[in-house]
Each structure stands twice: as C-alpha cells, then as structure tokens.
Amino acid sequence: MKKMWEDILICTVAALFTAGALYLLSPKHFTEHTSLGARSTESGSGIIVIEDGQVLVDINEADAGLLMSLPGIGEKTAAAIVAEREENGPFSCLEDLTRVNGIGPKTVESLAGFAAAG
Numbered sequence: 001m002k003k004m005w006e007d008i009l010i011c012t013v014a015a016l017f018t019a020g021a022l023y024l025l026s027p028k029h030f031t032e033h034t035s036l037g038a039r040s041t042e043s044g045s046g047i048i049v050i051e052d053g054q055v056l057v058d059i060n061e062a063d064a065g066l067l068m069s070l071p072g073i074g075e076k077t078a079a080a081i082v083a084e085r086e087e088n089g090p091f092s093c094l095e096d097l098t099r100v101n102g103i104g105p106k107t108v109e110s111l112a113g114f115a116a117a118g
Contacts, residue, residue: 046058046061046062046063046066046067047061047062047066056113056114056115056116057069057070057114057115057116058115058116058117058118059081059085059091059094059097059115059116059117059118060085060090060091060117060118061118063082064078064079064081064082065078067081067082070111070114070115071110071111071114072107072110072111073107073111076102077100077102077103080100080101080102080103081097081100081103084099084100090117091117092117093117094108094111094112094115094116094117095108096117097111
C-alpha cells in the first residue's frame with residue numbers, strides 16, 4: 001500500500017511540474033520579438049525578462065537544453081544553433097537563425113513570441 005501512495009505522489013509531482021512548465025511556456029506569457037520594450041537578461045541564463053514579466057529564450061545565451069524547449073527545436077537543431085553561434089558569432093535577430101541548416105522562415109516565424117536575440 002505504501003508503494004502505491006509513493007507512486008501516486010511521484011505522478012502528482014511530475015504532473016504539477018509539467019503543468020507549471022507548460023504554463024510558463026504558453027504563448028500568452030511571451031511577447032512578439034518585434035515589440036520587446038524594456039528588458040533585462042541575467043548573464044548566461046539564456047532567459048530574457050521583459051518589462052511586464054514575460055519571458056523569452058535568448059538564442060545568444062541559451063544552452064542546447066533550453067533551446068530544445070522552443071517549438072520545433074529538437075536535439076540536433078539545438079546543437080546546430082549553439083555550434084553556429086560559437087563558430088560565427090551571435091545572432092543579431094531571430095531571423096538570423098536561418099544561418100543554421102534546417103531552420104527556415106517557417107521555423108523562425110513559429111519562434112516569434114518564444115525567443116529573441118538578446
């Protein structure tokens with residue numbers, strides 16, 4: 001019986017964590033990259049906090065794990081973004097992600113509101 005309650009507790013905690021992550025990553029908690037306004041970036045965090053508390057992933061600071069939280073970005077693409085950034089310097093805007101093989105205008109469009117070049 002104790003094992004069953006432990007399993008239920010673990011599942012509940014996992015569900016709450018997942019729900020919290022989805023809530024934080026939902027589009028209503030992000031803003032369009034073209035209207036960022038005042039913002040601050042905690043150096044090396046890969047996160048940009050907008051004046052009103054909204055959060056974006058900084059494509060110039062985020063590690064591969066954080067980049068994989070973006071829509072349409074998997075393990076290989078995240079690694080390619082990091083490699084491109086390290087080899088050729090930071091991205092000046094979100095559209096610069098098209099420098100990465102496999103990222104085209106549609107992918108960039110889907111990232112609007114989730115990511116920005118800090």
